[in-house]
Amino acid sequence: xxxxxxxxxxxxxxxxxxxxxxxxxxxxxxxxxxxxxxxxxxxxxxxxxxxxxxxxxxxxxxxxxxxxxxxxxxxxxxxxxxxxxxxxxxxxxxxxxxxxxxxxxxx
Amino acid sequence: xxxxxxxxxxxxxxxxxxxxxxxxxxxxxxxxxxxxxxxxxxxxxxxxxxxxxxxxxxxxxxxxxxxxxxxxxxxxxxxxxxxxxxxxxxxxxxxxxxxxxxxxxxxxxxxxxxxxxxxx
Numbered sequence: 001x002x003x004x005x006x007x008x009x010x011x012x013x014x015x016x017x018x019x020x021x022x023x024x025x026x027x028x029x030x031x032x033x034x035x036x037x038x039x040x041x042x043x044x045x046x047x048x049x050x051x052x053x054x055x056x057x058x059x060x061x062x063x064x065x066x067x068x069x070x071x072x073x074x075x076x077x078x079x080x081x082x083x084x085x086x087x088x089x090x091x092x093x094x095x096x097x098x099x100x101x102x103x104x105x106x107x
Numbered sequence: 108x109x110x111x112x113x114x115x116x117x118x119x120x121x122x123x124x125x126x127x128x129x130x131x132x133x134x135x136x137x138x139x140x141x142x143x144x145x146x147x148x149x150x151x152x153x154x155x156x157x158x159x160x161x162x163x164x165x166x167x168x169x170x171x172x173x174x175x176x177x178x179x180x181x182x183x184x185x186x187x188x189x190x191x192x193x194x195x196x197x198x199x200x201x202x203x204x205x206x207x208x209x210x211x212x213x214x215x216x217x218x219x220x221x222x223x224x225x226x227x
Binding site for chain 1: 153154155156159167169170171203207208211212213214215217218219220
């Protein structure tokens with residue numbers, strides 16, 4: 001199985017801050033990396049697919065980069081509704097695996 | 108607008124079979140562009156892919172669950188289903204169904220999730 005790790009596991013930030021979350025795969029996955037946002041008690045929401053493509057309806061302050069084993073999700077200017085947990089997922093091969101999540105909290 | 112809705116018992120006894128159904132509305136489950144998956148999330152933990160059913164009817168399962176999982180589709184009802192046998196407390200989780208996009212397998216539409224507790 002491809003293992004996904006994320007850093008940091010949590011962070012505190014203020015509205016307007018630029019936030020970057022890192023995801024690393026245990027082997028090369030090309031660009032088959034997706035990012036999800038999840039709020040408490042809610043289903044995950046797809047933000048970014050194939051590493052850098054913005055899902056329809058997702059604000060442009062979200063962006064993704066990377067290929068191979070190292071990927072980043074950046075929120076250019078954190079908004080109140082962005083406080084949530086962010087998880088990466090590889091869709092390169094089954095079993096599809098998710099990172100443990102990064103919780104973004106209010107500072 | 109496509110919507111997915113999970114349904115099924117919220118409480119299952121140990122050693123029994125967990126059965127859930129995902130009803131798809133606002134679109135056809137028979138599209139060759141999309142696949143249909145199940146994902147779960149134990150309390151306080153991360154997401155775990157359970158398996159996917161493709162438009163051909165073929166399936167792919169997580170090896171960690173493969174011996175206990177069956178995913179099937181009923182195109183006449185626009186539904187797909189999950190069966191997980193011989194459940195234990197470790198199978199207690201929120202279970203989600205989701206649509207996967209063919210070609211990149213991202214999960215672009217999710218159901219709201221249903222909590223299943225395994226307890227006697």
